[in-house]
Amino acid sequence: MKPPVPPPTRSAERAAPFEAVLGLEVHCQLATRTKLFCACPNEFGAPPNTNVCPVCTAQPGSLPVLNEAALALGVRAALALGARVAPRSRFDRKNYFYCDLPKGFQTSQYAFPLSSGGGLALASGRTIRLRRIHLEEDAGKATHDRGPRTLVDLNRAGVPLIEIVSEPDLFSSAEAVEYLESLKEILQYAGVSECDMEKGSLRCDVNVSVRRPGEPLRTKVELKNLNSFRNAALAIEHEIERQVGLYVQGGPVVQETRLFDVATEKTRSMRSKEDEHDYRYFPEPDLPVAIVGEELLAREGARVPALPAARRARYRAEFGLSEQDARVLTSARALADYFERAAGLADKKSVANWVANDLLSLLAERRRPAQAIEELGLDPARLAELVLLVCSGALGTSAAREVLRAMVDTGKSAAALVGEKGLGQVSDVETIEGWCRTALKGKESVVAQVLAGKEKAIGALVGPVMKASGGRANPKVVQETLLRLMKDERGS
Amino acid sequence: MRPFEDATAIRERVLAGETSVESLIARTLERIARIDPEVGAFRAVFADRSLARAAQLDRSLRNGARPGPLFGLPLALKSNMCLEGTPADCGSRILAGWHAPYTATFVQRAIDAGAVPIGTTHMDEFAMGSSGENSSFGVPRNPWDVARTCGGSSSGAAAAVASGMVPLALGSDTGGSVRQPAALCGISGMKPSYGRVSRLGLVAFASSLDQVSPLARSARDLERVLGAIGGVDPRDATSLPGPFPPPESRRDLAGLVLGLPAPFFPEGLDPEVQARVDEAVCLLEDLGAEVRPVALPALAHALATYYVIATAEASSNLARYAGVGFGGRAEGDGTLAGMMSTTRSRGFGDEVKRRILLGTYVLSSGYYDAWYGRASRVRAALADEFAHAFSAVDLLAGPTSPTPAFRLGERAHDPLAMYRSDILTVPASLAGLPAASIPCGLARVGGAALPVGLQLLGPRGADERVLGVARLFQEHTTHHLAEPPLAGDEAQA
């Protein structure tokens, strides 16, 4: 039944502008070792049709058996998102024909999903409510662009997914992107999924409708084939414009599925008969009810870590870090965990600096992402040790950078390396005085400038002292010493 | 050769050294070659493979290996069972030439117990039928009267055992597909409680109803086979925990209460069938059983319930046969949907198409609740009635089939008439109860003598009780020893 369309009148322009209403359905591949119903490896990028078996290729006589880790991760995701986990949930068959669906049905959950409710907070403070989360198996992959035939690879068939359905609580493409980024962050943190859109472990469909404020919801259009956050935003924006345009012209918006065309950056209709949507759901007779008991709930609840938004708030409030720094440090769970361990042992702001700048640089050099921080092999306590040396003045900053690199390369401690390389910062006043006196020779004009009030001129003298000391002189002491000597000279 | 000996006796003779397995298999293959042209039970015969296996078994025995419960026994497999590398076309053109890429759990267990798979038997296409006439490859004839059907869908399996070509066969029973042919062919057949035998490797027709079910010449053989192949399978999530229950011994039936449900004697019951079953019940009373009438009003709706649920599940289970990954393909109009439709329409026979349509309809939007939803609830009511009945009785008894074997072609053009052949067997399938059919005499029909089957049902899980009573019955009767008048045998005599 189509919703009433406001008649086009000139007052349409003067009437309240349209608002958009969006609901998102996000599919996430779970980070299990095997598929949902068979023991084939769950891995991306294997040669086609190699991670397959009689079950996921739907051979006659094959039967599914539920992967306990998939159920556990689904529970964990639900808990991380504040949803109510159902103690009993049920698998149903969703029947339709397609070349990438070997059984001719997808085993999913329809009537009794894994969880209901839950929500995600946006920065604005508004919470996007979740309707439900359920488990289901992924389909294979059909490729259309090589030659005259469609080619099917079943490696992905049977990979475990959770589908997260939001209420239509989002109102703009920016909110949608924020929602997606937040969801991705939380699920990565919880170890539920890699949420990598490029590898297909995160996919999203959007339901878009528009209306004038205060009206009931109008017809919604489903957008599919959104393979990046950017494309999702573009698709949503284009679709909102399209629908508003249609209503303004007096035409109806047809309920349909539209695909995002990357080339034109527009959505286009996907022609499919209405019957295609009669999935004839019925309970999956090959699988018993999925039961989540107290033990499983408690175990997975304990595995939900402190989530990124909460951590950032803590870093800002307790450690005095900026939002910017907090974001960098929480960009991956492993990085945040690492930072927190080191920050417990040395000055938090300094540690933050070293982790956010120097350690991430080292990772970037190795072309490794933030979550691979453990690969540096640098124990947080050792980093803390280095930071302590710098803060106490025993080691200069640039020397410390050298030491850090060497720590990662050799695995030795800061103290050992400082000793080996003789990189200890020199703060000894007598030694520094010697260098300063040498630097002051013949520099009467500079001295005069400094004493006249032009303090910056001292830089011309600090440089040579640092050089003479091989970079090891404590800059603060150098400056103090130079000033003292200059004043003494004048005095004498 | 004693072609109508039961498997237990044959095995004893093998172990006693009276015959080698190889010579037993060779004689089996000879008999098949001589008798099967008349009966038409076999779809494929594994001559080389079975002789090689037989030789292997003889060697193992000589080397002191402990012989398993099915040691040396020739075993026929219905064409819907996976044995790696062998054909399993399920009686359908759409799977013609398809060879199983893996072996079913229950087949492997039979092999591990020493059985020798002899070949595959004809069946109604995808197990849909009650006469064997829905096969794309061959219709077996009843060894008691070759103008009549064997019943179905395990037609060939029943014919193979009934004609003494093999002592054991594995069939599948979804709504009576082993019990009914067993009754019509004068042999013993048992559908275990749902979940007692793994379904992994049985090509699915209706998942909540299918069960692998043996056919044999005696109840003690049924016990032997089920003990070997039954028990929990981690690869079948619907299999019941624990092993198949061990056999139960009884000297008589004192203390056993036998219920006779009234609707088990519907209008269409042949009077000769009624007479034979009455006589059997009298014998059970003589053995000490107490007989009581039992009311099961939901039985009136069992047939409709069964066909709604079974066709719904079948429409889904058969969706994989669409010309993509395996099986036949017809290109059609050049689109994917067209290829699938043409492939399926050319590959499936009429009955399969009819059931897929019915099943699709009862699940479709707007009709689900009135049909599938309703049928599920009636199914639950039926199971409740049975459970209630079993609080007062230990076992239920009645005829397996309303009539003896019917003529070829008699019901083939009347789907409803064909469906009604199952009226007495579907209830046990719907409730997941263990149910056996054993011979209880012959019915005089025209000039012919046709077998009649007695059906025994037990509470869910009480498989050993059903088998124990069946075995006791056979210790006091000779109906199961009757031999069909095969032309091939008469010629030899």
Added chain:
Amino acid sequence: MADDLLALVRRTAALARLEVAPEEGARLAREFERILDAFRSLAEGPEGARNAQGTPPGPEPEPRMRADLPDPFPHPERLFRAAPEPHFGPTGTLLGVPKTVGDDA
């Protein structure tokens, strides 16, 4: 009425990817009607509390799950030896089907 039924049969057949030739359609519709009529008595049947899924009511088996341990199928090539249209590539086999019209991935 008969037309409605025929249309129903055609729609159902399309859903099930089955072709119905014209003569077949009329016959199927008649059979459908007879069968559905015979089964309409279902509406008068007693109703029990159905269990969550379709298996025969009774004690539910313990929920049977599988540990998350890879166990690759040792002979994947067996799964494709009966493929109607295998495309053998340098890295593996793909299954070929007609390219669909107006459909997405």
